[in-house]
Amino acid sequence: MRVLITGGSGFVGQRLCQRLDEAGHRLLVVSRDPEAVKTRLPGGADIRRSVLDFVDTPPEAIVNLAGESIAAKRWSDDQKKRLIDSRVNITRDLVMLCEQLKASGSRVPKVMVSGSAMGYYGDQEEREVSEETSPHDEFAHRLCKRWEDAAREVADFGTRVALLRIGLVLDAGGGSLEKMLPPFKLGLGGRFGTGKQFMPWIHREDLVRAILFLLDNEELEGPFNGSAPRPVTNAEFTRTLAKQLRRPAIFPVPAIVLETALGEMSRLLLTGADMRPQRLQEAGFQFQFETLEAALADILG
Ligand SMILES: NC(=O)c1ccc[n+]([C@@H]2O[C@H](COP(=O)([O-])OP(=O)(O)OC[C@H]3O[C@@H](n4cnc5c(N)ncnc54)[C@H](OP(=O)(O)O)[C@@H]3O)[C@@H](O)[C@H]2O)c1
Numbered sequence: 398m399r400v401l402i403t404g405g406s407g408f409v410g411q412r413l414c415q416r417l418d419e420a421g422h423r424l425l426v427v428s429r430d431p432e433a434v435k436t437r438l439p440g441g442a443d444i445r446r447s448v449l450d451f452v453d454t455p456p457e458a459i460v461n462l463a464g465e466s467i468a469a470k471r472w473s474d475d476q477k478k479r480l481i482d483s484r485v486n487i488t489r490d491l492v493m494l495c496e497q498l499k500a501s502g503s504r505v506p507k508v509m510v511s512g513s514a515m516g517y518y519g520d521q522e523e524r525e526v527s528e529e530t531s532p533h534d535e536f537a538h539r540l541c542k543r544w545e546d547a548a549r550e551v552a553d554f555g556t557r558v559a560l561l562r563i564g565l566v567l568d569a570g571g572g573s574l575e576k577m578l579p580p581f582k583l584g585l586g587g588r589f590g591t592g593k594q595f596m597p598w599i600h601r602e603d604l605v606r607a608i609l610f611l612l613d614n615e616e617l618e619g620p621f622n623g624s625a626p627r628p629v630t631n632a633e634f635t636r637t638l639a640k641q642l643r644r645p646a647i648f649p650v651p652a653i654v655l656e657t658a659l660g661e662m663s664r665l666l667l668t669g670a671d672m673r674p675q676r677l678q679e680a681g682f683q684f685q686f687e688t689l690e691a692a693l694a695d696i697l698g
Contacts, residue, residue, distance in 0.1 A: 564624025
């Protein structure tokens, strides 16, 4: 089928495009710079600058992943606006695409899997978190809520919508792990603050499999937690990563240092949620990497 992907050039999107291509699907990718991202995508991908450029090539499915990186810069008011706009505006374009397709009598996409994040729940301390847990109101929650609300609007045109609240995506060659590895390899790693905050994580390969699962299963809609069944605290993550690398991790970073250096963005490192993939598991999704040990062993060899 024809699948339109926003954010297809990113860390998750590239692997998703590869898997979709291998499965024989046709790729329609939206990128701000089609020329620049061509080499990161499978040869046959049709890459265009805007969602609405695809009105003449109606997709049967959509995966919406585009957005300014949440950890790129301190969260000034301008940066917060950029984080929201970069997600909400392209999502609104997707709604407009569905509207235009419907108005012109073309087929509307059957399904849209739209990105969201564990940040939807905000800080949940030690509470176990399912898709039903009430969120804590803070910037990360408001960002995800606006992104999800924008995505839900495609349902007005008959498209099934699944919202994937993604945990920390782990794999080689990008994402958070790439940033964490250098200090840990030097034996300079350590927990952040008390280390008690939860870090729901997912192997990139399982995340891509979960996206394909949501695309395929016609009865699945609404929010889904996209993280492995066995989340860990930051202290456990630190210990497991250090053990895998056979290095000590004895340099904790005090909360005050992170708060001073990163401002409000330090909440990404100092708070979390014990997020469980309840709805994916109820639907029968099988994770290939259930434990962090197994995921890191696969990734770091
Ligand atoms: N990786 C994680 O650990 C993680 C965790 C939770 C949630 N998520 C969410 O899942 C999505 C995919 O994650 P990822 O790690 O693959 O992200 P990524 O590598 O940062 O890629 C996101 C893509 O979005 C596009 N983009 C970046 N800045 C943009 C802007 N200002 N305006 C419009 N488009 C922009 C880029 O595509 P072009 O340059 O081609 O336009 C980029 O390739 C993201 O929205 C992210 O927030 C990721």
